[in-house]
Amino acid sequence: MEDQSTGELVRRAGQGDAEAWRALVGRYSRLLCAIARSYGLSGADADDVMQTTWLRLVERLTLLRDPARAGAWLAVTARRESMATLRRLGRERPLKGTGPSVTGPHHVVFGRDLAASVGAALETIPPRCRDLLELFAASPRLSYAEISAALEMPVGSVGPTRARCLTHLRRRLDGHT
Amino acid sequence: MRAGEPSDDELTGVLRACLSPVPERVLALGQAAFVWFEPTAALATLTSETRAAPAGVRGSGTRLLTFAGARVSVEVEVCGQEIVGQLVPASAAEVILRSPAGERGTRTDEAGSFALSEVPAGVVSLLFRLTDATSVVTSWIRV
Numbered sequence: 001m002e003d004q005s006t007g008e009l010v011r012r013a014g015q016g017d018a019e020a021w022r023a024l025v026g027r028y029s030r031l032l033c034a035i036a037r038s039y040g041l042s043g044a045d046a047d048d049v050m051q052t053t054w055l056r057l058v059e060r061l062t063l064l065r066d067p068a069r070a071g072a073w074l075a076v077t078a079r080r081e082s083m084a085t086l087r088r089l090g091r092e093r094p095l096k097g098t099g100p101s102v103t104g105p106h107h108v109v110f111g112r113d114l115a116a117s118v119g120a121a122l123e124t125i126p127p128r129c130r131d132l133l134e135l136f137a138a139s140p141r142l143s144y145a146e147i148s149a150a151l152e153m154p155v156g157s158v159g160p161t162r163a164r165c166l167t168h169l170r171r172r173l174d175g176h177t
Numbered sequence: 178m179r180a181g182e183p184s185d186d187e188l189t190g191v192l193r194a195c196l197s198p199v200p201e202r203v204l205a206l207g208q209a210a211f212v213w214f215e216p217t218a219a220l221a222t223l224t225s226e227t228r229a230a231p232a233g234v235r236g237s238g239t240r241l242l243t244f245a246g247a248r249v250s251v252e253v254e255v256c257g258q259e260i261v262g263q264l265v266p267a268s269a270a271e272v273i274l275r276s277p278a279g280e281r282g283t284r285t286d287e288a289g290s291f292a293l294s295e296v297p298a299g300v301v302s303l304l305f306r307l308t309d310a311t312s313v314v315t316s317w318i319r320v
Binding site: 048170 | 182183185190191192193195196199202203206210213214215220277302314316317319
């Protein structure tokens, strides 16, 4: 199930296949978490965003114009739901690229030196870089189109931004190791 | 990148190992959504939402929502924990209030109107089973 294409999983879930649905949830939950977090949402507010986003996919499983692009569709929907949640809370989106992580440490620090240094360095680079690098590290892999939809970034900028963010991270590692 | 520094792929591999797993609670949230799959019902999507608030009062008042479907539309008013509404064109139907807190049913009257009270806070959707054996479901809203 893990190696099936997103389009195939959507099609099978649309026929009532619960296993295919589980696989979709496994594939895209990290993406939805990262989007809610990028809007400064955590805890119950982030859960609301994810719950509503999944419910919207369920209601449209058989109606999606392009099932293969369901990941990008989820990303756009999660962004819209994040904005709706902020409006309901009477809050603004926090400014991008400023401030420390709003959710505290969300990385398991490993005993291995490099892993520990990377975990620490991640906390010191701009949040948008951190989000992007995390999405690149997600398993199974997310496509450029999905990452672009999640971060409101043109597809053509995803690669160069990733390179810039890795340079950021390397520079911080130099400072730590 | 200088000699001896980790490559892009190595760094990404380390990042992958650093990521904490997605919490079980978050996965459960997504998995639970599938129980609301209603493939035979026609979807009526939210096309307009207005707020009829008394002047000078913030955050209160009635929300007027229209869900447009292919054959049947649904108009509802949400006021606090109460929902009243009607099907357009007027049709007799069984009305089911769907929410993660459970399901509850009522029926429309002859004019196609219905009322639901003590609607649980959170996401809700309405499912209508019409007398011609078709059904209509509204997209999810938050009350």
